Amino acid sequence: MLRSAAAAARLGGQPPLPESSIAATQVVRVWQLATHHGLPLADVLDAIRVDLEQRTRFARQVDARMSGTRASACVLVCLPGVALLLGQTAGADPLAVLADTTLGQLLLLVGAAFAAVGLRWSEHITRITERPT
Numbered sequence: 825m826l827r828s829a830a831a832a833a834r835l836g837g838q839p840p841l842p843e844s845s846i847a848a849t850q851v852v853r854v855w856q857l858a859t860h861h862g863l864p865l866a867d868v869l870d871a872i873r874v875d876l877e878q879r880t881r882f883a884r885q886v887d888a889r890m891s892g893t894r895a896s897a898c899v900l901v902c903l904p905g906v907a908l909l910l911g912q913t914a915g916a917d918p919l920a921v922l923a924d925t926t927l928g929q930l931l932l933l934v935g936a937a938f939a940a941v942g943l944r945w946s947e948h949i950t951r952i953t954e955r956p957t
Contacts, residue, residue, distance in 0.1 A: 847876055886954055893953075899948035901939055 858865040873932045911918035922928040
């Protein structure tokens with residue numbers, strides 16, 4: 825994209841329509857401002873570069889900090905399955921209780937609903953936290 829924009833600058837034209845990214849949108853806006861108001865394009869593009877580097881650094885920090893939250897959510901979702909396997913291994917036969925009794929089936933349904941809601945809520949919290957402002 826920047827090569828075609830540089831070629832358009834040499835020929836005195838407008839930049840090509842960019843793909844839908846923050847960087848491309850900012851380059852087009854800066855180009856239009858520089859052309860309209862006579863601003864030095866290099867200085868403004870340098871400011872965009874600094875801004876994008878800071879956004880990238882911030883996004884990486886948020887991603888790194890959220891990895892613990894994602895891991896905790898994964899453990900919490902997998903924990904009931906691990907408990908069932910341990911119960912089966914110990915000879916308690918929790919699968920028979922969950923499959924054969926009415927109370928077990930009700931508890932299985934409620935437990936699966938809680939696990940699904942918890943996973944969905946964890947995804948929601950993570951998505952809100954990672955969303956750029």
